[in-house]
Amino acid sequence: MRFLHTADWHIGKKLHDFSLAEDQTAAFDQIERLAKDYQVDAVVIAGDLxxxxxxxxxxxxxxxxxLKQLNLNDHLPLLAISGNHDSAARLxxxxxxxxxxxxxxxxxxxSAFEPVTIMDTQFFLLPFFNLQAVRNYFEQDVKTISQAMTLIVDQMKQLFDPDKKHVLVAHFFAAGSTHTDSEIQVEVGGLDAVPTTLLKDFDYVALGHLHNPRALNEERMRYSGSPLKFSVSEANLQKGVWIVDTNPFKLTWAPLQPKHDLIILEGSFDELTQGKIAAQYDQTQDYVAIRLTDTKLISDLMNRLRARYPKIVEIKRPNQQDDASIATMTMASHDPLMLLDEFYEKVHPDQQLDDQQRQWASAALTKVEEEEN
Amino acid sequence: MRFLHTADWHIGKKLHDFSLAEDQTAAFDQIERLAKDYQVDAVVIAGDLxxxxxxxxxxxxxxxxxLKQLNLNDHLPLLAISGNHDSAARLxxxxxxxxxxxxxxxxxxxSAFEPVTIMDTQFFLLPFFNLQAVRNYFEQDVKTISQAMTLIVDQMKQLFDPDKKHVLVAHFFAAGSTHTDSEIQVEVGGLDAVPTTLLKDFDYVALGHLHNPRALNEERMRYSGSPLKFSVSEANLQKGVWIVDTNPFKLTWAPLQPKHDLIILEGSFDELTQGKIAAQYDQTQDYVAIRLTDTKLISDLMNRLRARYPKIVEIKRPNQQDDASIATMTMASHDPLMLLDEFYEKVHPDQQLDDQQRQWASAALTKVEEEEN
Known part of the structure; x- marks a missing residue:
């Protein structure tokens, strides 16, 4: 069989107060088109709808x-799970x-242990979960996500039909992944990553959570990434979906074209308002992150730049040590580890947090979060 | 055919901070039991789920x-509409x-003009609507609910199958109704009532909105009322559902027994804490509205009464002119007309608002609300 693998739609998301509804509809239309063109037998949505x-x-x-369009109008089977951004109860x-x-x-x-069989494939749909749910379900103490996944995968394997292919659909942070800014909870809640070795018995693992489709490069485990760029750190990523053939196994990348792109423009204030960049991007409807190279104070900066670029989502001034005079907007992400990084860089301008320090900080944050729950 | 008519479940409602979830489940269990015992062919829920x-x-x-229990497990057809308390989009x-x-x-x-036919009956399911929706749908100016309902009923009648019975399921304030405290929005938004004469061509009108099943006593137009008492003004109402036979037409009242009742206890502080009432109702799990007949100030009143009656939902002191010293809690209802009534009574202790005055006030409130929307 052949299915389309997408995830992280994040319907309702705003990019610094700009609604993305129109962009999301445009991306959806392309996903629907791809599903039809590739004549897929099902569509997988791996969480964070x-x-x-x-x-x-x-x-x-x-x-x-x-969902109605894909399932009731196009008659496509849908396989979906709740992600950490969804309310499982409401969804x-x-x-x-x-x-x-x-x-x-x-x-x-x-419900992860109620596989869904479509043609030659058994799908195991594992929604985003917390450790307490695993403790309750298995009635035993479980301390890490790896322990939890060991139990979960063992139970799934008992349900494997040997005549079928086996696909896991899941929403978590798999080990080895690099990640982008907009997956806030990854670093706090999911730092304790799932080692990919635990997942090796599946013919394919369709992942959601990370927005970068290259976050994991295992042949048979992939993030589809989000259909849209949801943060400046994703500006240079190509977005798309995977088309997966189960027999023989084959993975095809199908890119999506954004209705409005998210671009980074770097230059001096003069270049950005009067020079070549200004001429090229004047009144662009793309979302724009500004890298302002000036060091001097510029009055009414935001309004003057917005007159040129209506949808500015971030301004950073890489050459200005003290950027308290303008809103960098990065605070809006509220990612504790990123804030710690930024704070550390301010205090020790020449060094960054090393891996050991980041690990300590993450462990502490995870602990705090667990206690809050 | 035979159907069960209920409405105004108000799932999620609290009675002055007390969750009603358990009471609602108990009422639901009885409704399900009645549906089975009476062997109904469908269950109608007339809004405010x-x-x-x-x-x-x-x-x-x-x-x-x-809903799953009734429809998927008991295999009962369900006919439901959104009420003014529901979010139509979410529901x-x-x-x-x-x-x-x-x-x-x-x-x-x-969708009100897509009748649902079950056995010998066409059901027209008209959700709660505002005038703007009617203007948009019919593309003409509509000033009153009566005008709107004239258009709506005319369009429905064009869809009448002469070989079938015709039942309207709706959620509004029908003329002639008396009403209780917990239908707050009735008085503000819906004062412009629907005259029952407009509805005479239906074989039965299954209404929701008012919580009193006797609010309307037309033979073929009824409110089912809510399954539970949701305000002190409903303390003396009997709750239940209607069992409706279409051919020959027959209406049967089936009462519901509350898991915890809502009762009014009147007496002096001494009677309520040491006398006969105290002995009879000590530690009652019913919801209790207190009518305290003393005129003197009583210290720590609420805590001392709660020691006896854990679930007090209201204290009123009918003999005390100035009751500012205790929380009467009626403010919590935030019903503008009720507040106006109370204020008027304070200023003119011997008279109440007359009908003309109430009508003026309602019209003003409706206008304000329309402008806010």
């Missing part, structure tokens, strides 16, 4: 419309009825 | 479980799939 557990009415209508609404039309939306750990 | 548009995860799970999630198992959940005005 919504950006927030409490999605707005607009986001609810948008996602409902997309589950209607899921028992969805199965009447081959739309399998799994939001509980227990 | 949730108490709030943004229901909590717990409320979402509770309602999802109830609509999954509705296209629900129809595969005869669960019809209508949340848009347009």
């Amino acid at each position: 919504y950006d927030r557990g409490l999605a707005s009415e607009q986001a609810v209508e948008q996602l409902n419309g997309m 589950a609404t209607g899921s028992e009825w969805f199965e009447t039309t081959d739309f399998y939306l799994h939001t509980t750990l227990a | 949730y108490d709030r548009g943004l229901a909590s995860e717990q409320a979402v799970e509770q309602l999802n479980g109830m 609509a999630t999954g509705s296209e799939w629900f129809e595969t198992t005869d669960f019809y959940l209508h949340t848009t005005l347009a």
Whole structure:
């Protein structure tokens, strides 16, 4: 069989106050087009369908419309799981009825052990989970995500039909991955990564969580990445989906074209407002991250740049030591490790946190978060 | 055919900080039992399934479980509409799939003109609507709910199958109704009532909105009322559901027994804490509204009464002119008309607002609300 693997739609997400609804609809239309052109037998969505557990009415209508289009209008089987950004309870609404039309939306750990068979393949749909859910389900103490995944995979393997291919759909941080800014919770909640060796018995692992499709380069374990660039750190990534053939196994990358791109423009204030860059990008509808090379103070900076670039999502001044005078907006990401990095760099301008220090900080943050839960 | 008519479940509602989840489950269990015992062919839920548009995860799970139980486990056709307390957009999630198992959940005005036929009856499911939706749908100016309903009913009648019975399921304030405290929005948004004469061509009108099942006593138009007492003004109402036979037409009232009742206890502080009432109701798990007849100031009143009656939802002191010294809690309802009534009574202790004055005030409030929207 052949399926399309996507994830991290984050419907309802805003990019620094700019709604992405239109961009998301445009990306969805391309995904639908690809599903038809490649004549796939199913579409896999590996978590984070919504950006927030409490999605707005607009986001609810948008996602409902997309799922209806794929499943009821295009008659495509859907295989989806809840991610860490979704409210599993809310997302589950209607899921028992969805199965009447081959739309399998799994939001509980227990449902990961109810494989869905489509043609030659058994799909195991493992939603985002926390350790407590694993402790409750297996009735034993579990201290790390690796321990949890060992139990989970063992149980799945007992359900393997030897005549079928076996695909895992999951939403977590797999070991070895590099990552981008917009997966905030990865670093805090999921630092304790899943080693890819635990997943080797699957014919393919369709992952969600990281927005970079190259975050993992195992032949048979992939992140699809998000359909859109959700942070400046993703500016240079190509977005797309995987088309996966199960027999013989084959992986095909199908890129998506953004309706509005996210670009980084670097230059002096004069270059950005009067020079070549200004001429080329004047009134661009792309989302723009500015790298301002001047060191002098510039009055009314944001408004003057916005007159040229209406959708500025970030301004950074790499040559200015004390950038307190302008809003860098990076605070908005609220990622504790990133903030720690930035703070450390301020205090020790010549060095960065080393790996050991980052590990200590992460462990401490994970502990704090566990206690909060 | 025979169907069960209920409405105004308000899942997620709290009674002055006390969760009603357990009471709602108990009422639901009885409704399910009645549906089975009476061997009904369908269950009608006439709006306000949730108490709030943004229901909590717990409320979402509770309602999802109830709907699944009736439709997927008991195989009962369901006919439901969104009420003014529901978010139509959120409630609509999954509705296209629900129809595969005869669960019809209508949340848009347009869908009111897609009658659902079950056995000998055409059901017209009209969700709660505002005038703007009617203007948009019919592309003409509409000033009152009566005008709107004239257009709506005319369009429905064009769809009448003469060989069938015709049942309207709706959620609004029908003329002639008396009402209780917990339907806050009725008085503000819906004062412009629907005259029952407009609805005379239906064989039965299954209404939601008012919590008193006797609010309307037309033979073929009824409010089912809420399954639970949601305010002190409902303390003396009997709750239940209607069992409706279409041919020959027959209406049967089936009462529900509350797991915890809502009762009014009146007496002096001494009677309530040491006398006969105290002995009879000591540690009652019912919700209690206190009518305290003393006029003197009593220190630490609430805590001392709660030691006896753990679930006090209101204290009123009918004999005390100046009751500012204790929390009467009626402010919590935030119903502008009720507050106006109370204020007027304070200023003119011997008279109440007359009908003309109430009408002026309501019209003003409706206008303000329309402008806010």
